[in-house]
Amino acid sequence: xxxxxxxxxxxxxxxxxxxxxxxxxxxxxxxxxxxxxxxxxxxxxxxxxxxxxxxxxxxxxxxxxxxxxxxxxxxxxxxxxxxxxxxxxxxxxxxxxxxxxxxxxxxxxxxxxxxxxxxxxxxxxxxxxxxxxxxxxxxxxxxxxxxxxxxxxxxxxxxxxxxxxxxxxxxxxxxxxxxxxxxxxxxxxxxxxxxxxxxxxxxxxxxxxxxxxxxxxxxxxxxxxxxxxxxxxxxxxxxxxxxxxxxxxxxxxxxxxxxxxxxxxxxxxxxxxxxxxxxxxxxxxxxxxxxxxxxxxxxxxxxxxxxxxxxxxxxxxxxxxxxxxxxxxxxxxxxxxxxxxxxxxxxxxxxxxxxxxxxxxxxxxxxxxxxxxxxxxxxxxxxxxxxxxxxxxxxxxxxxxxxxxxxxxxxxxxxxxxxxxxxxxxxxxxxxxxxxxxxxxxxxxxxxxxxxxxxxxxxxxxxxxx
Ligand code: CFN
Numbered sequence: 001x002x003x004x005x006x007x008x009x010x011x012x013x014x015x016x017x018x019x020x021x022x023x024x025x026x027x028x029x030x031x032x033x034x035x036x037x038x039x040x041x042x043x044x045x046x047x048x049x050x051x052x053x054x055x056x057x058x059x060x061x062x063x064x065x066x067x068x069x070x071x072x073x074x075x076x077x078x079x080x081x082x083x084x085x086x087x088x089x090x091x092x093x094x095x096x097x098x099x100x101x102x103x104x105x106x107x108x109x110x111x112x113x114x115x116x117x118x119x120x121x122x123x124x125x126x127x128x129x130x131x132x133x134x135x136x137x138x139x140x141x142x143x144x145x146x147x148x149x150x151x152x153x154x155x156x157x158x159x160x161x162x163x164x165x166x167x168x169x170x171x172x173x174x175x176x177x178x179x180x181x182x183x184x185x186x187x188x189x190x191x192x193x194x195x196x197x198x199x200x201x202x203x204x205x206x207x208x209x210x211x212x213x214x215x216x217x218x219x220x221x222x223x224x225x226x227x228x229x230x231x232x233x234x235x236x237x238x239x240x241x242x243x244x245x246x247x248x249x250x251x252x253x254x255x256x257x258x259x260x261x262x263x264x265x266x267x268x269x270x271x272x273x274x275x276x277x278x279x280x281x282x283x284x285x286x287x288x289x290x291x292x293x294x295x296x297x298x299x300x301x302x303x304x305x306x307x308x309x310x311x312x313x314x315x316x317x318x319x320x321x322x323x324x325x326x327x328x329x330x331x332x333x334x335x336x337x338x339x340x341x342x343x344x345x346x347x348x349x350x351x352x353x354x355x356x357x358x359x360x361x362x363x364x365x366x367x368x369x370x371x372x373x374x375x376x377x378x379x380x381x382x383x384x385x386x387x388x389x390x391x392x393x394x395x396x397x398x399x400x401x402x403x404x405x406x407x408x409x410x411x412x413x414x415x416x417x418x419x420x421x422x423x424x425x426x427x428x429x430x431x432x433x434x435x436x437x438x439x440x441x442x443x444x445x446x447x448x449x450x451x452x453x454x455x456x457x458x459x460x461x462x463x464x465x466x
Contacts, residue, residue, distance in 0.1 A: 002386070005398050016043050020389040024381045034374040038366070038389040041179045046392040049341075049367045049413060054078055056184020057173035058141035060265055061192075064088040064216050064241040065249070066098045067136040069128050072105040073121060073153065074143025078175070079105040087430045088216045089223075090243040096134050104128065108145060118151050125160040125168055136246045137167040139191075147174035167246070169195045180368035182264065182344060189268040192249055197272070200250030208234045208303065211255040213270055213281070214262030214345075217242025219435015224442045225261070225286050232300060232310040240266060253277045257302050259284055261438075264344030264373055286438040287346075288353030288446070289322040318440040326356060329447040332455055334358035336406040341388075341396060341414070342428045344369040348377035350409070350428065353437070353446055362403045365389055397421070407454055422464045424453040 002021050006014045019037035028034060042048035054072075059082050062070055072079025083103040092098030106124050108117055125138055138160070140153050157170035171191045173184045202209070210229060215222040222242040229236055237255055238248035252258070258270045258281035270281035282302065284295035293315050300311035336359045340347045347364045354361060361381065365388035366373065378387060386399060393414075400408055400423060408418045409428040418425040426432055426449060434449050436442040 001399075001402050005395060005402075008394070013043060013045070017046075017395075020391070021395075022387045024378060024383060024385045024387055026383050028378045029381060029383065030379075032375045032379045034371070034378040034387070036365075036374050036387055036389050038374055039179060039182065039368070039370045042390055046390070048390060048392070049411060050179065050390060051181030051184075051368060052175035053173045053177040053181060053184035053187060054141060054143055054175040055082060056181030056186075056265070057171050057188035057191075058082065058139075058184075059086060060181065060216065061185055061188035061241055062139050062141065062171065064090065064100060065139075065244050065246060066090040066092055066100045067134075067245045067247075068139055069099050069102070069104055069132060069135045069137075070139045070141055071121075071124060071128070072103065072143060073108075073117070073140050074106065074145050075108045076105050078143045079103045085430070086216070087218050087433075087435070088242050089220050090217065095132060099132065099135060108143075113145055113149055116149060116151055117146065118153070118156050121151075121153065121156050122160060125156070125164060129164045129166070135166065137169065138164075139169045139171055141171050142174045144175045147172065147176070167195055182368040182370065185265040186268055189266060189272070192269060193272050196246060196249045197269075198250070198253045198276070200247055202237060202251040202254040205254050206235055207256065208307065209237045209255050210234045210257045210259055210299075211238040211240065211248075211252045212236055213240045213252075213258050213260045214264075214266035215239065215242050215438070216262070218429075219431045219433075219437065221286075221436040221438035221442065224436040224439035227441070228286070228292070228296060228314065228439050229259070229299070231314045232296060233307050234299075234303070240269070253279065255279055257282065257299075259299060261286065261349075262345045263376070264369060285349050285352065286442070287350045288356040288443055289318075289326075289440065290356050291349075291352040292439060292443070322440060322443065325444050325447050329451050330358045332451050333447075335360065336454055337362045337403060338407045338409060339396075339400050339403060339405040340364040340409045340428065341367065341391060342410060343367050344373060346428055348373070348380055350437075351380050353443060354450075356443070357447055357450065359407070359450070361385060362405060363388070363399055365391060393417070407450065422459060422462050424456070424459065426450065426453050 022036045090100045153170040157168045160168040173187045222239050226236050238252045260270050260283045273279045285291040296311045300308045338359050338361050347366050363386040408425045411429050415425050437446045
């Protein structure tokens with residue numbers, strides 16, 4: 001099947017693309033060895049969805065920090081088109097201690113490109129402080145032209161930090177850097193390390209203090225996760241970065257254990273805090289009851305018997321509810337074939353949730369994951385599953401057709417194509433205006449959403465032209 005797919009490409013492209021596909025074999029599952037090539041430049045001519053560094057920093061890591069103003073520094077488009085699309089929920093009062101739904105840009109014009117934009121940036125920072133005096137800081141998210149013309153946003157950041165009395169953090173996340181949005185995550189992590197890490201004090205530290213790292217509260221995910229951690233007796237001192245604040249970033253070095261949900265976007269900070277402060281970290285997965293239960297036990301194992309007993313109690317308390325969900329939806333979804341293409345984490349983390357409902361992952365892969373993500377993924381898959389990196393539109397359509405999938409889970413660019421193909425689709429980035437999907441509460445929503453997508457009578461009413 002893969003050979004037939006690659007057959008349409010010219011020789012050189014074929015050779016290049018071949019390395020990005022793999023059919024999983026038994027020995028891969030055992031060894032975790034994966035030959036899929038990743039984290040390299042996309043081949044021109046392929047419709048790529050790898051994103052850019054600005055997306056990774058402004059959109060993903062920094063953007064959800066709610067009590068800061070994040071300036072999209074450059075021409076208006078980057079800020080405008082990334083505005084409000086990620087559904088990273090946050091509590092608070094708009095304009096007072098929550099600025100996440102705003103789009104603030106320096107709106108570069110031709111004269112800024114010719115004469116430089118530093119003066120404009122300075123004026124903007126002052127204006128921001130005047131309009132929003134309660135904002136706890138400003139981040140400057142560079143767009144491509146800022147790097148190309150060599151503006152000195154670091155100097156502006158330093159000067160404004162002094163003058164305005166709040167941290168003004170320059171982030172060199174120009175979109176052209178790297179091969180995907182992944183470098184943007186790394187750059188953003190590095191600026192947190194350099195400007196915020198270890199700068200605040202936690203008034204009363206406790207033995208059960210943990211931090212949630214890499215949960216962006218999409219549709220309320222972090223809330224659905226936090227509640228479980230609190231129920232087992234832990235104290236969540238920080239959320240990175242969904243519904244998070246700059247203070248939380250600054251006290252996380254006091255955490256006893258860093259809990260990493262999205263490994264791809266924040267493993268850097270977990271490793272940095274381990275190195276600098278000796279804080280242990282572990283990955284967990286709160287998609288679907290099987291993985292959630294496994295994770296709660298693994299988290300509790302880092303603490304004493306009280307926490308371990310609490311974890312068992314919490315797991316038991318949710319059991320009936322979860323059994324009911326599975327009883328209701330499993331018969332309606334059993335054996336349904338799912339194909340995924342998502343970002344850098346969810347293509348592996350959601351597998352268990354689908355399997356809890358009796359569904360089968362027949363193909364999965366990422367837009368910008370790295371080798372370690374693929375190795376962590378392949379062990380979760382079944383023999384014969386297709387695994388891919390950065391597939392183009394043709395590749396995805398070809399495979400979904402050949403594999404006769406019942407559900408496609410991908411992004412908004414794919415969504416309407418699949419609707420037109422008559423194939424049920426779920427938007428697995430924004431949860432299609434739904435969510436949360438994390439934790440026990442999230443699984444109820446997840447199960448219902450997958451059922452609604454697949455078993456909607458609308459699919460039988462469509463006359464397909466092919
Ligand atoms: S919320 Fe996360 S879980 S942060 Fe990352 S790798 Fe994106 S925005 Mo879209 S849904 Fe996606 Fe992951 Fe981590 Fe989201 S799979 S692509 S950059 N992602």
